[in-house]
Amino acid sequence: MLVGISICHLLNDMLQSLLPAIYPMLKADFALDFSQIGLIALTNQATASVLQPLVGLYLDRTPRPYFLAFGMGFTLLGLALLAVATRFGVLLGAAGLVGLGSSIFHPESSRVARMASGGRHGLAQSMFQTGGNTGSAVGPLAAAFIILPRGRVSIAWFTVVALAAIGLLWRIGSWAHGQATGGHADRPAVQPPLPPSPTRRAIAVLLALVFSKYLYLSSLTSYYTFFLIQKFQVSVQSAQLHLFIFLAAAAAGTFAGGPIGDRIGRKRVIWASILGALPFTLLLPYANLFWTSVLTILIGLIISSAFSAILVYATELIPGKVGLIAGLFFGFAFGMSALGAAALGTLADHTGVEFVYRLCAWLPAIGLLTAFLPNMQMPRDVETEGSWEAVTGGEV
Numbered sequence: 001m002l003v004g005i006s007i008c009h010l011l012n013d014m015l016q017s018l019l020p021a022i023y024p025m026l027k028a029d030f031a032l033d034f035s036q037i038g039l040i041a042l043t044n045q046a047t048a049s050v051l052q053p054l055v056g057l058y059l060d061r062t063p064r065p066y067f068l069a070f071g072m073g074f075t076l077l078g079l080a081l082l083a084v085a086t087r088f089g090v091l092l093g094a095a096g097l098v099g100l101g102s103s104i105f106h107p108e109s110s111r112v113a114r115m116a117s118g119g120r121h122g123l124a125q126s127m128f129q130t131g132g133n134t135g136s137a138v139g140p141l142a143a144a145f146i147i148l149p150r151g152r153v154s155i156a157w158f159t160v161v162a163l164a165a166i167g168l169l170w171r172i173g174s175w176a177h178g179q180a181t182g183g184h185a186d187r188p189a190v191q192p193p194l195p196p197s198p199t200r201r202a203i204a205v206l207l208a209l210v211f212s213k214y215l216y217l218s219s220l221t222s223y224y225t226f227f228l229i230q231k232f233q234v235s236v237q238s239a240q241l242h243l244f245i246f247l248a249a250a251a252a253g254t255f256a257g258g259p260i261g262d263r264i265g266r267k268r269v270i271w272a273s274i275l276g277a278l279p280f281t282l283l284l285p286y287a288n289l290f291w292t293s294v295l296t297i298l299i300g301l302i303i304s305s306a307f308s309a310i311l312v313y314a315t316e317l318i319p320g321k322v323g324l325i326a327g328l329f330f331g332f333a334f335g336m337s338a339l340g341a342a343a344l345g346t347l348a349d350h351t352g353v354e355f356v357y358r359l360c361a362w363l364p365a366i367g368l369l370t371a372f373l374p375n376m377q378m379p380r381d382v383e384t385e386g387s388w389e390a391v392t393g394g395e396v
Helices: 002-021 025-030 034-049 051-061 066-086 088-115 123-152 152-181 196-232 236-264 268-287 289-303 306-317 322-351 352-359 363-372 382-384 386-390
Strands: none
Touching: 002 025, 002 034, 002 066, 002 088, 002 123, 002 152, 002 196, 002 236, 002 322, 025 034, 025 088, 025 123, 025 152, 025 196, 034 051, 034 088, 034 196, 034 322, 051 088, 051 322, 051 352, 066 088, 066 152, 088 123, 088 236, 088 322, 088 363, 123 236, 123 306, 196 236, 196 268, 196 289, 196 306, 196 322, 196 352, 196 363, 236 268, 236 306, 268 289, 268 352, 268 363, 268 382, 268 386, 322 352
8 A cells, every 4th residue: 555655646746747847838838938937836836735734634633535536636637727728827727726636635645655654654754755756757758758749738648647546546545444444543642752842943943944945946846947958058858858867866865765764863864965965056057067967866866855754753743643744744845836936937037047046056055954953762663663674574
């Protein structure tokens, strides 16, 4: 089931990432400026972010595993509209529906991943996140080789992928419903590890770290193709391939973050991930095409390893609220991506895309706030069950 929900995360995020991957096509088809591209991103990410904490809070009280399949239905409808849109307003509506599907998917799927973890929460979250990041990497590749050569109407082909995901999610929902009604759901700790005031401060620090990570990632996912085309005069397809390489590196980094956090502690992983990317982000705006590719691979590997550790750390701070924490952090991440895409698009219209990357290069310095996170002991079940010896049966 953990593999199954990770595959569904792959399919969901692949479908979600088709939208930013075709921004150059939309810009040309509808004669859009960067501000309008930012508005599309804002609409998509706003529906994907604002609703997530509310959905997570509701599902903490009354779990609804079958909502997973319904959420994917909204994504399917959004893709169908995106393929046939003839007006800018329809594009905004389609972007909003795709984001709505994501807002329903992430809180409940995070609960299912934790339910299937067997106590190895960091490993489970990394597998789940790797599925999503892999899907985000595959989306631009699909856009480059399927949508760009055949036109925007070929987006409709991906509704078949959404239908397959709906079938798989219905099966996973049945299993999760059986686990919950059978009394086998994951039991949270009764007492939180910290008093309320330090817990609130720690959550605020974690949200600030998510802000730095996702605002920087927004500059890459939304405008990296434009940056490459403008600075190095590469083709749209070549720019999409470079974006795929970056997102594939981010997927690989995501998988490492959770298991390493199980072994050495979440805080150490967060330190290395956010602040460790700073030297490479500072160099990126001044590199040639070859070193730009190398630097984005390193940035993707390093900065992406933080989110699994942040999410598990937050779940340990507020036990028993998996849906709320997942909704809050996924929603905040998507919200930062939305606001960042809109703000950076307006800034790029006035100053140029290269200036945007010189400015955003300093965002990982916010990682210094990690010093204010409390040092927490990992629960005994995580220390034992989350070790590599437990995962591999004592064999490495």
